[in-house]
Amino acid sequence: MTLQIDQVTKKFGTFTAVDQLNIEIEQGTMYGLLGANGAGKTTTFRMILGLLTPNEGHITWRGETISYATSPHIGYLPEERGLYPKMKVEEQLIFLAQLRGMNKQDAKQALTHWLDRFEIPQYRTKRVEELSKGNQQKIQVIASLMHNPKLLILDEPFSGLDPVNVEMLKAAILDFRNDGATILFSSHRMDHVEELCEQLSIMAHGKQLVQGSLKEVKRGYGKQDVRIHADFDLSELAVMPGVEKMTPSIEGAVFQISDDIVAQQLLEEAMKRGPIRQFVMEEPSLHDIFIEKVGNAHA
Numbered sequence: 229m230t231l232q233i234d235q236v237t238k239k240f241g242t243f244t245a246v247d248q249l250n251i252e253i254e255q256g257t258m259y260g261l262l263g264a265n266g267a268g269k270t271t272t273f274r275m276i277l278g279l280l281t282p283n284e285g286h287i288t289w290r291g292e293t294i295s296y297a298t299s300p301h302i303g304y305l306p307e308e309r310g311l312y313p314k315m316k317v318e319e320q321l322i323f324l325a326q327l328r329g330m331n332k333q334d335a336k337q338a339l340t341h342w343l344d345r346f347e348i349p350q351y352r353t354k355r356v357e358e359l360s361k362g363n364q365q366k367i368q369v370i371a372s373l374m375h376n377p378k379l380l381i382l383d384e385p386f387s388g389l390d391p392v393n394v395e396m397l398k399a400a401i402l403d404f405r406n407d408g409a410t411i412l413f414s415s416h417r418m419d420h421v422e423e424l425c426e427q428l429s430i431m432a433h434g435k436q437l438v439q440g441s442l443k444e445v446k447r448g449y450g451k452q453d454v455r456i457h458a459d460f461d462l463s464e465l466a467v468m469p470g471v472e473k474m475t476p477s478i479e480g481a482v483f484q485i486s487d488d489i490v491a492q493q494l495l496e497e498a499m500k501r502g503p504i505r506q507f508v509m510e511e512p513s514l515h516d517i518f519i520e521k522v523g524n525a526h527a
């Protein structure tokens with residue numbers, strides 16, 4: 229196990245920000261941390277990096293306690309983006325790379341590579357404050373990647389990026405994963421987590437509500453969606469036993485069910501009423517799971 233978070237609790241005064249968190253991440257795995265605002269994601273990252281000390285529990289990476297300050301193998305994209313606005317991009321990135329243990333020559337080479345890869349070589353000699361917010365974000369991402377870390381902690385890496393840049397960053401992160409790096413990132417975008425992560429956790433109020441592989445999380449939810457497209461009104465079917473929720477759509481309706489057999493009964497009942505144009509059983513989306521789990525935790 230590369231990264232082990234074992235029964236970790238963090239309190240600020242009497243307030244519990246992270247409550248008995250358990251996460252295990254294998255090397256070469258992409259792990260998604262999902263959670264409502266204030267769920268404890270950033271606090272968790274800071275504890276992993278040794279920037280905050282847990283009140284209870286242990287965190288180890290490759291069997292040892294982590295110190296972000298001294299380990300050259302860790303890359304961190306903090307939530308609060310902290311570049312020096314007056315400094316030129318090049319000076320800034322070389323300075324940050326040197327803090328991560330790189331020599332100037334290697335830093336310059338890595339800088340050229342990453343500015344080219346993220347299609348912003350023209351900003352090399354600009355001051356950070358002259359760049360747009362999204363391009364500043366790319367510079368900060370480069371700062372977290374350029375020393376080729378083996379453990380990457382990314383706090384909301386995609387926020388503020390346009391779709392083209394999101395794809396660029398996804399591809400870069402996947403390359404790191406394919407090279408054996410362990411990656412942990414937080415996001416409010418379910419689709420990014422669904423697409424990228426082998427494993428995930430959903431947190432609310434410091435507690436881990438759900439965790440596992442995407443498949444396990446979806447199966448564990450115990451509900452499925454049945455999508456029916458038809459040209460007649462399907463709303464009568466909402467009251468059938470086993471139908472938990474019906475959401476009308478332009479072409480028909482989506483029924484949430486908790487038992488496979490109900491899908492069959494829905495189809496039969498729908499067919500009695502008219503021709504069916506489409507009938508599809510779908511796994512629940514991470515979005516639905518998040519809304520229900522986090523919504524219940526708020527209640």
Ligand SMILES: Nc1ncnc2c1ncn2[C@@H]1O[C@H](COP(=O)(O)OP(=O)(O)OP(=O)(O)O)[C@@H](O)[C@H]1O
Pocket residue numbers: 240243245263264265266267268269270271272307
């Ligand atoms: N230094 C601190 N002192 C007191 N409370 C803190 C401190 N840092 C965080 N908290 C509280 O701990 C809780 C968790 O905060 P955290 O930043 O970890 O959440 P988050 O999941 O990253 O949220 P977001 O998605 O909004 O970034 C919040 O209620 C926050 O106010």
